[in-house]
Amino acid sequence: MNYEAGNLQGDTLVLEAPDDGGARRRRRMLIIAVVVIAAIAAAAWFFTRGDDAAPKGAASDQAPSVTVVVPGRAAVDREITATGTLAARREMPVGVAGEGGMVTRVLVEPGQWVRAGQVLATVDRSVQTQTAESLSAQVTVARADLTLAQAELDRAQQLVGRGFISQADVQRRIATRDAAAARVKVSQATASEQRARNGRLDIRAPAAGLVLTRQVEPGQIISSASGTLFRMAKGGEMEMRAQLAESDLVTLRSGARAKVTPVGDSRSFDGQVWQVSPVIDPATRQGIARIALSYDAALRPGGFASANIVGGTANVPELPQSAIMSDDKGNFVYVADQGNVVRRRDIRLGTVSDTSVAVASGLEGNERVVVSAGAFLNPGQKIAPVMAKAAVANSGG
CATH class of the missing domain: 2.40.30.170 (Efflux pump adaptor protein, beta barrel domain)
Incomplete structure (x- = not known):
């Protein structure tokens, strides 16, 4: 056993054992140093290894989940x-067909239904009536002349065989009879013409329909230059x-x-x-x-x-109304690109129904379109798209 020299106290020599406490302290300090170095190494390893993964995880945790749909194309009515x-x-302007005159009565008002040929207004015909009566009398005179000429011809034909009248006299009487017959036809035609003129004095509806306007009043003098007196809608x-x-x-x-x-x-x-x-x-x-x-x-x-x-119909994409947004530049939707970043896409709307909107132009139908929450997104923002079925999206789900 080794002993160390101690102190000389008085006359007695005291021997002391080796100091074990100092060695224990050194061991503890060594262990603590190793632990600290290991902790530092572990921290350095963690941070250096996680440099690339941390932004991805953080971005993934921050990207909002947004419902998107691929609308496809469907046959929809093209609404204009x-x-x-x-x-x-068929608007019918009605004016003066005859020679005109002074209007005595107007028989219809705007908004009234009339039948074809119905009198709309009457024109004074006092002079024309007298003319018609005179021509009718001329017809009577011509018929009387024809009757007399025919009777003379009949007698002449009976006497010609007995030698009392020559054949030439018979021929003259035949000519007289034919001339009388012609005068009857002329007088009848003249009288008929006058009656037709008198009939055209009245303003009549050319067809059944609805009277739209009236531009004539009793006492007004009208003629063929007066223009349109009534306007009608044919058949209404x-x-x-x-x-x-x-x-x-x-x-x-x-x-x-x-x-x-x-x-x-x-x-x-x-x-x-x-x-x-x-x-x-x-x-x-x-x-x-x-x-x-x-x-x-x-x-x-x-x-x-x-x-x-x-x-007609057209094959165009259809979207729910919630997907459509608008601003001062027009209508648009948000489309998620390959990197799940939303992009603005300007569109032109087609037929709008209670549940969906047809997109006339701006979409092909194979894009991922944001169904809702578009008002809370900004162009260039990254999202976590959640795919929905087109039928569900179109029904508002």
């Missing part, structure tokens, strides 16, 4: 919205003359269904396009589609109206 004026489908049939852009007229055909809404009326009236303008106004680049309508008191010629025309 237009405005225009109401008018009679109405129409809307819709102004359409050149691009809309290209696909529009006769027979297309339409709904017409007059200004100031909440009702819509069913109609049908019966004529599409064959020409385009070079100034406005527009043409007219004429929509036939049945009579209704609310359809007043000259009034303004709007129309929704179904101009």
Whole structure:
């Protein structure tokens, strides 16, 4: 056993054992240093290894989950919205057919239905009546002359065989009889002409229909230069003359269904396009589609109206209304690109129904379109897309 020299206390020599406490302290310090170094190494390893993964995880945790849909393409009615004026489908201006004169009575008012040939107004015919009676008397005189000439001819033919009258006298009497017969026909034709003239003094409806306007009053002097006295709608049939852009007229055909809404009326009236303008106004680049309508008191010629025309079908994308947004630049949707970043896509709307909106242009149908929450997104923002079925999206799910 080794002993260390100790202190000499008095006369006694004290021996001391080795100091074990210092060694233990050194061991503890060594262990602590190793632990600290290991902790530092572990922290360094963690941070250096996680540099690339941390942003991805953080971005993934921050990207909002947004429902998107691939709309595809479907056959939908192509609806055209237009405005225009109401008018009679076949408007008939009624004026003076005869020589005219002073109007004695006006028998109809605007808004009244009349039949074909019905008298609308009468004209004084006192002078014309006397002329007609004179011509009728001339017919009577001509017939009497014919009767006398025929009787003389009959007697001459009876006497010619007995030698009392020559054949030449008979021929003269035949000529006299034929001339009398001709005078009868002339006088009859003249009298008939006068009666026809008298009949044309009355202003008559050329066909059954509805009186639209009246521009004549009793006491007024009228003639063939007086112009239109009445305007009528033949059969009461109405129409809307819709102004359409050149691009809309290209696909529009006769027979297309339409709904017409007059200004100031909440009702819509069913109609049908019966004529599409064959020409385009070079100034406005527009043409007219004429929509036939049945009579209704609310359809007043000259009034303004709007129309929704179904101009055939088209294969276009359909989206729920929640996907459509608009601003001062127009309508648009948000589309998620390959990197799940939303991009603005300007669109033009087609037919709008209660549940969906057809996109006339701007989408192909294979894009991932944000169904809702678009108002809370910004272009360039990253999202976590959640795919929805087109049928569910179109139904508002």
